[in-house]
Amino acid sequence: MPDKKTPKLDELEHGPWPSFVTEIKKAAVRNESAKDLLNLLERSYDDKRGHWKHGGIVGVRGYGGGVIGRYTDLPEEYPHVAEFHTMRVNAPSAWFYKTETLRTLCDIWEKHGSGLTNVHGSTGDLIFLGMKTEELQTTYDELSDAGFDLGGSGSCLRSPSCCVGPARCESACYDTLDVCYDLTSSYQDELHRPMWPYKFKFKMSGCANDCVAAIARADCSIIGTWRDSIRIDQDQVKAYAESGLDIQGMVCDKCPTRALKYDHEKKELHVIAEDCSRCMHCINVMPKAVRPGKEKGATILLGGKSTIVQSAFLSWVIVPFMKMEPPYTELKEMVAKIWDWWDENGKTRERLGELIYRMGMTKFLREVGLPPVPQMVFRPRANPYVFWPQDEIVK
Amino acid sequence: MSKIDGGPPDYKKLLPPIITENYGQWKYHEIPRAGVLKHVSEKGDTLYSVRVGSPRLVSIDYIRDICALADSYCDGYLRFTSRNNVEFLVSDEGKVEPLIKELEAKGYPIGGVGNALSNIVHTQGWVHCHTPATDASGIVKAVMDDLYEYFGRTDLPAKLKVAMACCLNMCGAVHCSDVAILGVHRTPPRVDHEKIRKGTEIPTLVAACPTGAIRPDPKNKSVVVNEERCMYCGNCYTMSPAMEILDAKNDGIAILVGGKVSNARTAPSFSRLVIPFLPNNPPRWPEVTAAVRHIVETWLNNARKGERVGEWIERIGWERFFSLTEIPFTDKHIDDFIFSRETFRTTAAFKY
Amino acid sequence: MEKGPANPEVKEKVLAYLDTVEKAKSKEIAAKISVPKADVDLAVKELAMEDKVEYLYITTTFVALKGKVKPPQ
Numbered sequence: 001m002p003d004k005k006t007p008k009l010d011e012l013e014h015g016p017w018p019s020f021v022t023e024i025k026k027a028a029v030r031n032e033s034a035k036d037l038l039n040l041l042e043r044s045y046d047d048k049r050g051h052w053k054h055g056g057i058v059g060v061r062g063y064g065g066g067v068i069g070r071y072t073d074l075p076e077e078y079p080h081v082a083e084f085h086t087m088r089v090n091a092p093s094a095w096f097y098k099t100e101t102l103r104t105l106c107d108i109w110e111k112h113g114s115g116l117t118n119v120h121g122s123t124g125d126l127i128f129l130g131m132k133t134e135e136l137q138t139t140y141d142e143l144s145d146a147g148f149d150l151g152g153s154g155s156c157l158r159s160p161s162c163c164v165g166p167a168r169c170e171s172a173c174y175d176t177l178d179v180c181y182d183l184t185s186s187y188q189d190e191l192h193r194p195m196w197p198y199k200f201k202f203k204m205s206g207c208a209n210d211c212v213a214a215i216a217r218a219d220c221s222i223i224g225t226w227r228d229s230i231r232i233d234q235d236q237v238k239a240y241a242e243s244g245l246d247i248q249g250m251v252c253d254k255c256p257t258r259a260l261k262y263d264h265e266k267k268e269l270h271v272i273a274e275d276c277s278r279c280m281h282c283i284n285v286m287p288k289a290v291r292p293g294k295e296k297g298a299t300i301l302l303g304g305k306s307t308i309v310q311s312a313f314l315s316w317v318i319v320p321f322m323k324m325e326p327p328y329t330e331l332k333e334m335v336a337k338i339w340d341w342w343d344e345n346g347k348t349r350e351r352l353g354e355l356i357y358r359m360g361m362t363k364f365l366r367e368v369g370l371p372p373v374p375q376m377v378f379r380p381r382a383n384p385y386v387f388w389p390q391d392e393i394v395k
Numbered sequence: 396m397s398k399i400d401g402g403p404p405d406y407k408k409l410l411p412p413i414i415t416e417n418y419g420q421w422k423y424h425e426i427p428r429a430g431v432l433k434h435v436s437e438k439g440d441t442l443y444s445v446r447v448g449s450p451r452l453v454s455i456d457y458i459r460d461i462c463a464l465a466d467s468y469c470d471g472y473l474r475f476t477s478r479n480n481v482e483f484l485v486s487d488e489g490k491v492e493p494l495i496k497e498l499e500a501k502g503y504p505i506g507g508v509g510n511a512l513s514n515i516v517h518t519q520g521w522v523h524c525h526t527p528a529t530d531a532s533g534i535v536k537a538v539m540d541d542l543y544e545y546f547g548r549t550d551l552p553a554k555l556k557v558a559m560a561c562c563l564n565m566c567g568a569v570h571c572s573d574v575a576i577l578g579v580h581r582t583p584p585r586v587d588h589e590k591i592r593k594g595t596e597i598p599t600l601v602a603a604c605p606t607g608a609i610r611p612d613p614k615n616k617s618v619v620v621n622e623e624r625c626m627y628c629g630n631c632y633t634m635s636p637a638m639e640i641l642d643a644k645n646d647g648i649a650i651l652v653g654g655k656v657s658n659a660r661t662a663p664s665f666s667r668l669v670i671p672f673l674p675n676n677p678p679r680w681p682e683v684t685a686a687v688r689h690i691v692e693t694w695l696n697n698a699r700k701g702e703r704v705g706e707w708i709e710r711i712g713w714e715r716f717f718s719l720t721e722i723p724f725t726d727k728h729i730d731d732f733i734f735s736r737e738t739f740r741t742t743a744a745f746k747y
Numbered sequence: 748m749e750k751g752p753a754n755p756e757v758k759e760k761v762l763a764y765l766d767t768v769e770k771a772k773s774k775e776i777a778a779k780i781s782v783p784k785a786d787v788d789l790a791v792k793e794l795a796m797e798d799k800v801e802y803l804y805i806t807t808t809f810v811a812l813k814g815k816v817k818p819p820q
Contacts, residue, residue, distance in 0.1 A: 008677055008678040011679065012533055012536050012678050015540030015543075016543045017448070017450070017536055017539035017543055018502065019450060019536055020451070020452040021536075023452055024454070026454040026457070037522070041530075044521035045521070045530070045533070045677040045678055048643040048675045048677065049521075049643045050520075050524060050527045051521070052524065053525055054526075054633045054636075057817070059802060061399075061796065062792075062795055062796045063399065063802075064808060065802065069804075073636075090402070090403035091403060092403050094406060095474050095475035095476070097473060097475075098408075098409050098471055099462035099466050099471040099472070099473065101404060102458050102462050103458075103459065103462055105458075109455055110455055115455045115456075117452075117454070117458065118453075119451065119453055119458065119475055119479070120451075122566055122568075124477070140397065141397040144397035144398055145397055147401065147404055148401070148403070149400065149401045153804060154807070155772075155804070155808035163477070164474070164476075166421070167406075167418060168414060168434055170421040170423055170434070172419070185402045188400035189788075189792065192399070192400060193792050194802060194804070195788045195808075197772075197774075208658035208659070209657045209659060213477070213656040215663050216568040216570065216656050216663065217567075223658075250701055254660055254701055255660075256660050279660060280657070281659040281660045284659055285701075287424055288422075306569075306570055307563060307564070307570060308563070308564050308628050309628075311732060312665060314663055314665075343784065348602065348772060349603075349605070399796075599770075603806050630806050633805065633806050634805055
């Protein structure tokens with residue numbers, strides 16, 4: 001087949017940022033599907049519309065997800081993308097790889113698909129982008145034999161993902177990589193065989209900087225924190241002061257709870273421990289001088305999600321502090337109760353946060369057996385409309 | 396038959412030795428130059444991470460190329476970040492400069508660390524999504540080309556995180572970004588009654604609508620859409636190709652600003668709508684790149700050191716943001732969805 | 748987490764119910780055949796391995812008899 005012209009996409013090969021068009025063209029040298037993808041995309045640039053249909057039918061044996069069906073709506077003109085499915089490959093915790101691991105994936109993908117990938121998709125999975133239905137099972141079998149597995153898609157547990165954590169960050173307050181791997185391994189049924197009202201996401205961040213945006217996009221956000229006080233190294237404070245850092249202006253004045261006092265004379269920084277809200281600001285500015293406390297764990301928050309249906313929610317606090325030590329029994333027991341409650345009460349396509357909002361936070365807490373604490377709210381209710389339980393009413 | 400439920404590869408077997416040896420024992424980090432992190436452990440080991448922006452949609456040739464680099468400079472270990480960057484993990488300080496030289500020679504952008512523009516996280520767009528209102532990769536390429544200089548800097552007022560989602564399902568947490576570029580549909584689905592009659596299960600289609608805007612129409616063996624209730628999510632189109640949501644004449648881009656996920660200083664917050672609509676103008680979306688640059692430059696010129704976009708705007712006030720940027724404020728900016736009241740100003744104190 | 752083998756009677760009931768509909772969510776199957784949902788989930792898992800049912804993702808995940816729902820035209 002003669003190559004079609006793609007003048008609009010060619011324009012996107014110019015400029016300093018690496019070009020996805022160049023990447024598609026590299027794959028197109030060896031693969032007809034990649035070539036048709038390029039041509040179909042040029043068509044979209046002409047038509048100003050997408051040309052894909054959804055199809056939820058494809059998959060591999062034993063799995064209810066991990067594959068997203070895609071078909072072009074112009075199969076006659078672009079026959080090599082008539083079927084162009086996505087496969088989600090569950091990535092290792094914090095996306096650490098050996099080159100040989102990545103090469104194995106490349107070799108499998110070169111044989112069975114377009115040669116195009118997303119490293120990584122928003123879910124955190126490594127995405128094989130574009131394959132025919134007939135290749136799905138073989139590709140899976142080779143992945144499985146090489147020690148890989150599929151990620152989640154559909155109304156299931158989605159692939160948990162985590163920040164770089166203790167592997168390379170001094171702020172990590174718990175082992176995000178291990179929690180991610182442990183939960184992924186423990187919940188294979190929930191990950192691979194969708195059985196719920198809708199999707200459910202775990203994301204683990206080692207501190208309140210939240211480098212994987214857990215609070216914005218996970219139904220259960222596990223964010224590292226500490227219970228005692230930050231630790232300050234006064235020698236390092238002096239070193240920062242001597243290097244020219246405006247400690248009063250950039251650290252103390254920006255502390256949201258005004259919990260830091262700087263002594264200009266002595267070049268010493270002191271914290272009013274009970275006023276500190278553990279936001280990470282001072283630690284971010286002076287990582288050599290200020291560190292998290294020693295009594296570390298995580299805050300568990302629930303309900304985060306994007307806009308559809310009831311608006312975007314940020315996760316809110318459910319457990320202010322939980323020790324995070326293997327085998328994470330406390331977390332798992334709580335999660336089991338929450339999943340049961342959601343599964344029992346949730347409407348189809350209702351995320352956990354929306355369900356709690358619809359049924360009421362107090363009802364949720366009562367039914368899953370969590371104690372109400374002031375850390376759960378910014379401020380208490382302003383209305384007096386308490387739904388009093390019958391057993392608290394004098395009869 | 397291959398086994399199922401093997402789970403992902405064990406991360407412990409994929410960590411470079413320097414990380415295994417210093418796991419949980421990192422003491423502090425520095426940013427010796429743009430795009431490079433230097434981590435020092437309690438026992439004095441030093442690890443350099445050189446961060447490179449990728450287009451996210453990459454070929455296996457690209458992956459093999461970065462693997463070759465990681466073999467040469469990092470003993471065969473590398474990682475990726477949540478924002479589509481590659482991180483080369485260099486334990487030998489002497490290899491940092493040669494690696495950087497080779498990366499620069501090959502055109503790999505080094506940056507995105509500290510107070511810099513980080514790589515744009517984005518969705519599939521016209522490349523592979525079925526309900527997109529725009530492309531994602533193309534706009535990201537155009538915006539990153541335009542803002543390229545800020546990726547390799549470390550002297551911005553604060554971090555700058557830009558995100559792009561191709562429809563208002565807002566996949567990928569774009570709703571908490573300093574600048575969010577969002578594909579928007581503006582017209583309700585157009586019902587192809589013939590297609591519906593051919594094979595759509597009507598009760599499932601009706602149930603798919605989150606706002607209850609789709610009703611059965613038994614007389615026509617089809618459905619009707621209450622257009623006033625439609626929020627253009629495209630769920631019905633997912634259920635049935637007879638519900639055409641794509642509209643080349645009306646689909647386009649909205650810009651939201653001022654969100655963040657970090658708890659540092661201020662609570663995590665949503666991005667807010669500042670430009671309700673810009674046209675789809677491929678391949679380079681000049682209206683979008685100009686709008687993003689204008690907002691970023693206004694922030695650069697006006698923010699105090701340490702202020703993320705949202706912190707800057709909250710300090711000066713949104714009314715001042717609109718006057719400083721000269722972005723027209725319209726009825727589209729005022730929320731009329733379900734949680735709108737909290738955005739109304741219930742004080743007589745404000746600026747002009 | 749080992750859950751043991753599924754109850755063969757539940758598997759039969761699931762197949763019989765799915766025969767009467769195009770597709771269903773497992774919660775709905777559980778309600779219709781009066782069996783705890785966890786048992787239905789387990790039965791569906793085995794039936795999927797046996798190629799008798801399959802999962803469909805169409806805005807949410809459903810279960811159907813294998814091959815009953817066709818890919819888009």
